[in-house]
Amino acid sequence: MTNTITPRTRPMTLPPVNKNEVAAASNTKAARKRAAILLFTLAAVGALLTLTPFYLMLALSLKTPDEIAASPWAWPHSPQWINYVKTWTIEGTGVTFSLFFKNSLTIAILSTVGTVLSSSLVAFGFARLRFPGRDRLFVLLLATMMLPGIVTMLPSYIGFKYLHWIDTLKPLIVPSFFGGAFNVFLLRQFFMTLPRELDEAARLDGASYFQIYWKILMPLCRPALITVGLFAFIGAWKDLMGPLIYLNSTENQTLELGLRTFQTIHGTDWNLLMAGSVIVLIPLLILFFFGQRYFIQGIVMSGLKD
Missing domain, CATH: 1.10.3720.10 (MetI-like)
Structure with a gap:
C-alpha cells in the first residue's frame, strides 16, 4: 500500500469588514427606498387628482337629479343606466x-x-x-x-x-x-x-x-x-x-x-x-x-x- 500525504490546507481568511462602508451602503439603500416611496406617493396623489373629475362625471351620469342635489360626490346606490x-x-x-x-x-x-x-x-x-x-x-x-x-x-x-x-x-x-x-x-x-x-x-x-x-x-x-x-x-x-x-x-x-x-x-x-x-x-x-x-x-x- 502506498501512503498518500494530503497537503494541509490553510484556513480561508476574510478581509476585515469596514463598518463605515457597511453603514454608508445601508444609508444609501434607505435613502433610495425613501425616495421611491416619496415618488410613488406623489404619483398616486397626482393620479388621484387627475381621476377625480372623471369619477365625478361618471357618478353624476348614473344619478337622478334628486341624488345629485343631495350628494353629488357619493357613488349612486342604484346606477341609472x-x-x-x-x-x-x-x-x-x-x-x-x-x-x-x-x-x-x-x-x-x-x-x-x-x-x-x-x-x-x-x-x-x-x-x-x-x-x-x-x-x-x-x-x-x-x-x-x-x-x-x-x-x-x-x-x-x-x-x-x-x-x-x-x-x-x-x-x-x-x-x-x-x-x-x-x-x-x-x-x-x-x-x-x-x-x-x-x-x-x-x-x-x-x-x-x-x-x-x-x-x-x-x-x-x-x-x-x-x-x-x-x-x-x-x-x-x-x-x-x-x-x-x-x-x-x-x-x-x-x-x-x-x-x-x-x-x-x-x-x-x-x-x-x-x-x-x-x-x-x-x-x-x-x-x-x-x-x-x-x-x-x-x-x-x-x-x-x-
Whole structure:
C-alpha cells in the first residue's frame, strides 16, 4: 500500500469588514427606498387628482337629479343606466346622439387616414430624397407652425364657401390630406433613424422610390405612424372651432356641437349632460389604453437623430 500525504490546507481568511462602508451602503439603500416611496406617493396623489373629475362625471351620469342635489360626490346606490339611453335618443330635436357620433367618427377616421398618408409621404421626401432647396423648404414648412390658426380662418372660410362646401363635412376632412408641419417633422425624424442601406439595397433590386416608401419604410415606422394617427384622431374628435364655423344644420353636427345642442335642451339635467360627456370620452379612452405603448415609443424614437 502506498501512503498518500494530503497537503494541509490553510484556513480561508476574510478581509476585515469596514463598518463605515457597511453603514454608508445601508444609508444609501434607505435613502433610495425613501425616495421611491416619496415618488410613488406623489404619483398616486397626482393620479388621484387627475381621476377625480372623471369619477365625478361618471357618478353624476348614473344619478337622478334628486341624488345629485343631495350628494353629488357619493357613488349612486342604484346606477341609472337609463340616462345613457335618454342621452343617446335626444328628445325634441328630430335627431339622435348617434347621428352626432357617426359624424364625428366619420370625420375622425378620414382625417386620420389623410393625415397619416400625406404626412408620411412628405416626410419621406424630406428625409430620404436629395433635391435642390430641400432644407430651405423644410424650414419654410416648419415656419408655418408659428402661424396662428386665426390668421387663416377667414381665407379658409372664403375658399370653402367658393367651393360650396359650407355645411358639409368636406372642410373638416379634405385639408387633412395635405399634411401638417408637426406631423411631417415627427415622421421625418423617425425616417432619419432608419439606415439608408435599406434604400440602397432596394434600389439595387429595382424598387422605385414609392415602393421603398410603401413596402420597406412604412412597416418599420409603425410606432411613429400610430403616434401621428392618435394625434390626428384626437384632434379631429375634440375639434369644436371647425364644426362651429363650417356646419350649420343640426344633422351635420359633431359630438362637440351636439353636446352644446343637448345642453340647450337639457340645461339643468346634469345627469344627462354628464352621460353625454362620458359617451364622447369613451373612444378616446379606448385609443389611449390600446395605443399608449406605441405612442410613447414613437415619441421617444422620433427624437433620436436630427
